[in-house]
Amino acid sequence: xxxxxxxxxxxxxxxxxxxxxxxxxxxxxxxxxxxxxxxxxxxxxxxxxxxxxxxxxxxxxxxxxxxxxxxxxxxxxxxxxxxxxxxxxxxxxxxxxxxxxxxxxxxxxxxxxxxxxxxxxxxxxxxxxxxxxxxxxxxxxxxxxxxxxxxxxxxxxxxxxxxxxxxxxxxxxxxxxxxxxxxxxxxxxxxxxxxxxxxxxxxxxxxxxxxxxxxxxxxxxxxxxxxxxxxxxxxxxxxxxxxxxxxxxxxxxxxxxxxxxxxxxxxxxxxxxxxxxxxxxxxxxxxxxxxxxxxxxxxxxxxxxxxxxxxxxxxxxxxxxxxxxx
Amino acid sequence: xxxxxxxxxxxxxxxxxxxxxxxxxxxxxxxxxxxxxxxxxxxxxxxxxxxxxxxxxxxxxxxxxxxxxxxxxxxxxxxxxxxxxxxxxxxxxxxxxxxxxxxxxxxxxxxxxxxxxxxxxxxxxxxxxxxxxxxxxxxxxxxxxxxxxxxxxxxxxxxxxxxxxxxxxxxxxxxxxxxxxxxxxxxxxxxxxxxxxxxxxxxxxxxxxxxxxxxxxxxxxxxxxxxxxxxxxxxxxxxxxxxxxxxxxxxxxxxxxxxxxxxxxxxxxxxxxxxxxxxxxxxxxxxxxxxxxxxxxxxxxxxxxxxxxxxxxxxxxxxxxxxx
Numbered sequence: 001x002x003x004x005x006x007x008x009x010x011x012x013x014x015x016x017x018x019x020x021x022x023x024x025x026x027x028x029x030x031x032x033x034x035x036x037x038x039x040x041x042x043x044x045x046x047x048x049x050x051x052x053x054x055x056x057x058x059x060x061x062x063x064x065x066x067x068x069x070x071x072x073x074x075x076x077x078x079x080x081x082x083x084x085x086x087x088x089x090x091x092x093x094x095x096x097x098x099x100x101x102x103x104x105x106x107x108x109x110x111x112x113x114x115x116x117x118x119x120x121x122x123x124x125x126x127x128x129x130x131x132x133x134x135x136x137x138x139x140x141x142x143x144x145x146x147x148x149x150x151x152x153x154x155x156x157x158x159x160x161x162x163x164x165x166x167x168x169x170x171x172x173x174x175x176x177x178x179x180x181x182x183x184x185x186x187x188x189x190x191x192x193x194x195x196x197x198x199x200x201x202x203x204x205x206x207x208x209x210x211x212x213x214x215x216x217x218x219x220x221x222x223x224x225x226x227x228x229x230x231x232x233x234x235x236x237x238x239x240x241x242x243x244x245x246x247x248x249x250x251x252x253x254x255x256x257x258x259x260x261x262x263x264x265x266x267x268x269x270x271x272x273x274x275x276x277x278x279x280x281x282x283x284x285x286x287x288x289x290x291x292x293x294x295x296x297x298x299x300x301x302x303x304x305x306x307x308x309x310x311x312x313x314x315x316x317x318x319x320x321x322x323x324x325x326x
Numbered sequence: 327x328x329x330x331x332x333x334x335x336x337x338x339x340x341x342x343x344x345x346x347x348x349x350x351x352x353x354x355x356x357x358x359x360x361x362x363x364x365x366x367x368x369x370x371x372x373x374x375x376x377x378x379x380x381x382x383x384x385x386x387x388x389x390x391x392x393x394x395x396x397x398x399x400x401x402x403x404x405x406x407x408x409x410x411x412x413x414x415x416x417x418x419x420x421x422x423x424x425x426x427x428x429x430x431x432x433x434x435x436x437x438x439x440x441x442x443x444x445x446x447x448x449x450x451x452x453x454x455x456x457x458x459x460x461x462x463x464x465x466x467x468x469x470x471x472x473x474x475x476x477x478x479x480x481x482x483x484x485x486x487x488x489x490x491x492x493x494x495x496x497x498x499x500x501x502x503x504x505x506x507x508x509x510x511x512x513x514x515x516x517x518x519x520x521x522x523x524x525x526x527x528x529x530x531x532x533x534x535x536x537x538x539x540x541x542x543x544x545x546x547x548x549x550x551x552x553x554x555x556x557x558x559x560x561x562x563x564x565x566x567x568x569x570x571x572x573x574x575x576x577x578x579x580x581x582x583x584x585x586x587x588x589x590x591x592x593x594x595x596x597x598x599x600x601x602x603x604x605x606x607x608x609x610x611x612x613x614x615x616x617x618x619x620x621x622x623x624x625x626x627x628x629x630x631x632x633x634x635x636x637x638x639x640x641x642x643x644x645x646x647x648x649x650x
Contacts, residue, residue, distance in 0.1 A: 239399075
């Protein structure tokens, strides 16, 4: 089919596919010129450290998109992951503040996160609700539960493990960065180097084709929601470490950046589809842009507008690229 | 312990209340000062921020400003950006415990930290209102308005998270101990930080259905007064503005205007001077660079606002205009 496409149209399609990356690259160059000191190892370290929770929730989101398909409304999408993250952080903070023991805190937070994942799985994979609506409703419900758990109050955490995650370094690299890198590699192996991962992606590519060869796309989508909840749980530790405790309201920004980074990441893929590494790179780019604009002194409200506009741009270009391929 | 708060309050307000000092020798020429503010949506935050920024610039310094958008985590992270930018000093306005490790990192990088309304062991100086006086005064004003009897609901989300809120709320409770006829209802309410008026309105509507007429006499907001805007709306919507009074702290022009309305249930407040607080904080940065030794806390005077007439008077005194 590709042989029939005229070279000029093919070049245009390539340009459309790469457009989000080009826009971001242009922005970074602009920031590098306008904000002296932005291009430095210190800033790179900041970008990596501040992006860790976003990277983790993006990994979760990309798993669900790979399992459920690229359609933003009816395909795989899980907007509840940031809420799962703050719930896990809230439970951990509450339990640790009450000297309840680290292991029990982890078990309670993990149980709550998996319950969210299982509910998402049941709503989408078995009852057949639209993932966008189901996970958005779940986001609201879980944030409400977290507000009850924490009584909408800030909870300081000074547990040694959380402080270790925040402050420790190995060979000059923050231990948090190393932990998230290890988790990313493990997730990549699971999704791209195992039979399970390939089956999961097959369902996302085409439910009918997957089921014709005997794979249960619904089962794999359900597992993807559970894995996403697991990444939300792990991200909870990094939210706690980053904030030295649990503060209300973290979920909103996390959701905005997760959506932007995940779909921006598709521009890194040759087929312009959401991938795990694309999502990770997207999260880092979003972190760099956020820090860069702030270094330039751009008003925080303009930053919200810019991120919202970027989401629309990225999704629009993704749709155009898809139409070009069709 | 509670006696210690009162003693500290008296000592602080008498000994350390610091007027704006007009020091002609102060300069920030050639220095870049980072100003991190938790948000600029609310009058208090915006005024403290503007006071600091304008003063740094008036003293010849360059400002690098970052705004947390009313998100404490974003506000904390913004301090890392100022550290990476290599500013000469940081003025940090408000913020919860998430900023402490950021202050530590700034000090480790030899960047002095000055705080506004946030006492911290890592801060060279904290400029703040006389919170001890605020807490006791609002307690007395409320007790007088209730004539020593009644049931009070309190919005108190930040007592454990922000030291200034702990001082204000605990001293308010301390005063009420001498009024056995006043009962503080449990559980206390927790207001949202980012969307306070609407959240407080919703929570007040729930509260009013839980406590019918005659069973609730006052609603107090323990640390600020943005939630009180929503509380008053809910009382007016339900027609309960005749039997429930509202008290709170901060008294910016928006809430003073509500207090000044005829028959307003919002009957007592204590006014701060946020612009002056920001100004003095920036001056303290210059004093530090001039080699002066600063006290760890600089207290700025506050003004009690008692009833409608008090609101009209304070509005004029603080230069917000006229409500006559």
